Amino acid sequence: MSKRKHNLVGYLFALPWFIGFSVFLAYPLAASIYFSFCDYSVLKKPVFIGLDNYRELFADEVFWITVKNTAIYAAISLPAGMVMALGLAMLLNAKVPGTTFFRTVFFLPSLVPMVSLAVLWLWILNGEHGILNEVLRMVGIQGPNWLGDPAWSKPALVVLGVWGVGNAVLIYLAGLQDVPTSLVEAAELDGASPWQKTRHVTIPMISPVILFNLIMGIIGTLQVFTVPYVMFPGGSPARSTYFYAMYLFDNAFLYNKMGYASAMGWIMFLAIFALTMLSLKLTEKHVHYGGGGTA
Amino acid sequence: MKRRNLLAVLSIEAVLVAMSVLFLFPLLWLVSTALKPIEETMRIPPVWIPSKLMWSNFADAMTYGADKLGYIPFLVYARNTLILCVLVVAGTVASNTLVAYSFARLKWKGRDAMFAATLATMMVPFPVLMVPTFALFRQLEWIGTFRPLWVPAWFGSAFSIFLLRQFFRTIPFELSEAAKIDGASEWRVFRDVVLPLCKPAIAVVALFSFMGTWNDFLGPLIYLLDQKTFTLALGLQFYQSQHGGTQWNLLMAASTIVVAPVIVLFFFTQRLFIQGIALTGLK
Numbered sequence: 001m002s003k004r005k006h007n008l009v010g011y012l013f014a015l016p017w018f019i020g021f022s023v024f025l026a027y028p029l030a031a032s033i034y035f036s037f038c039d040y041s042v043l044k045k046p047v048f049i050g051l052d053n054y055r056e057l058f059a060d061e062v063f064w065i066t067v068k069n070t071a072i073y074a075a076i077s078l079p080a081g082m083v084m085a086l087g088l089a090m091l092l093n094a095k096v097p098g099t100t101f102f103r104t105v106f107f108l109p110s111l112v113p114m115v116s117l118a119v120l121w122l123w124i125l126n127g128e129h130g131i132l133n134e135v136l137r138m139v140g141i142q143g144p145n146w147l148g149d150p151a152w153s154k155p156a157l158v159v160l161g162v163w164g165v166g167n168a169v170l171i172y173l174a175g176l177q178d179v180p181t182s183l184v185e186a187a188e189l190d191g192a193s194p195w196q197k198t199r200h201v202t203i204p205m206i207s208p209v210i211l212f213n214l215i216m217g218i219i220g221t222l223q224v225f226t227v228p229y230v231m232f233p234g235g236s237p238a239r240s241t242y243f244y245a246m247y248l249f250d251n252a253f254l255y256n257k258m259g260y261a262s263a264m265g266w267i268m269f270l271a272i273f274a275l276t277m278l279s280l281k282l283t284e285k286h287v288h289y290g291g292g293g294t295a
Numbered sequence: 296m297k298r299r300n301l302l303a304v305l306s307i308e309a310v311l312v313a314m315s316v317l318f319l320f321p322l323l324w325l326v327s328t329a330l331k332p333i334e335e336t337m338r339i340p341p342v343w344i345p346s347k348l349m350w351s352n353f354a355d356a357m358t359y360g361a362d363k364l365g366y367i368p369f370l371v372y373a374r375n376t377l378i379l380c381v382l383v384v385a386g387t388v389a390s391n392t393l394v395a396y397s398f399a400r401l402k403w404k405g406r407d408a409m410f411a412a413t414l415a416t417m418m419v420p421f422p423v424l425m426v427p428t429f430a431l432f433r434q435l436e437w438i439g440t441f442r443p444l445w446v447p448a449w450f451g452s453a454f455s456i457f458l459l460r461q462f463f464r465t466i467p468f469e470l471s472e473a474a475k476i477d478g479a480s481e482w483r484v485f486r487d488v489v490l491p492l493c494k495p496a497i498a499v500v501a502l503f504s505f506m507g508t509w510n511d512f513l514g515p516l517i518y519l520l521d522q523k524t525f526t527l528a529l530g531l532q533f534y535q536s537q538h539g540g541t542q543w544n545l546l547m548a549a550s551t552i553v554v555a556p557v558i559v560l561f562f563f564t565q566r567l568f569i570q571g572i573a574l575t576g577l578k
Contacts, residue, residue, distance in 0.1 A: 010402065013394065015393075020451040024447045024450065029427075031426075098308070102314075113510040116531065116550045129337045129543070163318065225513060258430070261426050262426045265424075
């Protein structure tokens with residue numbers, strides 16, 4: 001077969017993606033840059049206004065509230081989720097009886113569709129009849145007003161997030177199972193304690209998986225939308241759960257400020273990009289790829 | 296030494312059991328509430344197990360508001376969701392197997408650059424694309440129809456391409472060569488040699504796209520206007536915002552209806568599922 005024919009066959013097989021990539025990715029990406037410099041509601045044509053959207057955003061009080069809320073939420077929920085997921089994965093990897101059962105149990109909540117998840121926790125955290133506070137009362141603790149107190153609405157969302165870490169648990173577990181037993185045994189022979197084994201053998205060996213989960217976590221957390229949207233209409237109470245993606249959505253579809261929303265989208269993209277690069281950079285010295293020594 | 300090991304095993308077991316209780320409890324509470332008579336949902340101390348199993352709650356949840364104007368039976372949402380799931384899964388499998396085959400097993404100019412670009416797009420957050428995509432579908436007069444929610448699935452997605460490509464590459468190239476020497480066209484090699492060997496990976500991609508569609512909330516929220524076209528996720532949110540805070544047993548019953556199929560599907564495909572998720576973590 002000639003080289004040209006090779007090329008042609010390759011292009012034909014990849015054709016759906018050439019179309020999909022251009023129409024549903026490249027075009028919207030380029031268009032959203034342009035829209036972010038425009039005064040644009042879907043009803044009329046975009047009018048170029050330069051950097052005005054960005055200027056307006058940086059002076060927009062609500063924008064900063066949502067940035068702050070998202071940052072605080074990410075700063076609590078990311079570490080909480082990672083510690084929980086890694087901890088559970090390590091317990092599962094200890095290979096005690098019943099591991100398959102426990103693995104299923106930890107994974108099940110992450111299957112629950114977001115809206116069901118939100119509705120279920122509205123009930124569990126309910127101020128009057130919520131079961132969580134009932135249980136807390138049984139052990140003598142006066143539970144907070146999870147849904148109505150601005151100080152507790154974000155922790156409520158963190159609890160939900162930690163409940164849904166099953167996906168990450170499975171990814172960690174797969175990573176842990178790839179750690180060569182010979183390494184762990186060698187450390188044991190050298191008299192390493194369980195903590196030392198974890199700290200100096202297991203964690204370094206699965207560091208690429210940790211990094212992967214961290215980056216996925218950042219991307220997911222900064223876009224948090226569905227659960228707070230359903231649980232806390234309008235970011236209530238006192239806008240304490242008004243997150244970045246919710247304000248972006250409201251600008252686009254509630255206030256019809258599509259250019260403004262596009263500018264917010266690009267700031268989010270840049271933030272995700274910067275944080276990803278930062279995580280890669282900061283962990284560079286601590287992430288070990290395989291045994292070959294090449295990254 | 297031996298005794299200490301037993302102690303370690305027992306303490307790990309104890310922690311696992313305790314965590315399992317915490318992880319299972321919300322789901323059990325969901326089902327328990329869904330099966331309760333209304334007065335038992337609000338009792339203090341709480342009623343753990345309903346005195347009488349109210350299976351009728353499910354029927355009531357599905358026909359809630361039947362006496363009101365503009366009533367939409369919950370089953371309509373289920374039907375809409377299933378239609379979308381079928382269209383999306385079919386499109387995802389059809390398009391991504393082709394594209395991944397091209398990236399994994401065919402040589403063409405620009406392939407590696409295109410693949411790198413494909414991987415890079417996985418980082419692009421949906422909100423960036425949201426406005427222009429909406430504008431595009433509006434131009435096509437697709438807003439309010441199912442089309443924005445399933446047509447793109449027929450044109451590939453970066454994640455599925457990546458997953459399938461990794462798997463396609465593990466099939467020995469000698470198999471393709473042998474078939475070609477026997478006179479098979481590229482299409483025949485794809486359909487009769489490689490695809491049959493890649494069933495597990497295809498099943499994983501199908502499963503994930505089904506789950507993604509079943510769970511999707513933002514997409515339907517943006518593109519669907521008429522309540523008659525709502526999906527389960529959107530319908531449940533609508534239900535909650537309309538009647539929430541009153542009939543918790545019915546709301547939990549409705550929620551169970553949305554959760555149950557996913558859990559059942561998981562139990563039937565557990566092994567596949569777990570392999571698939573492990574795969575996503577290994578770059």
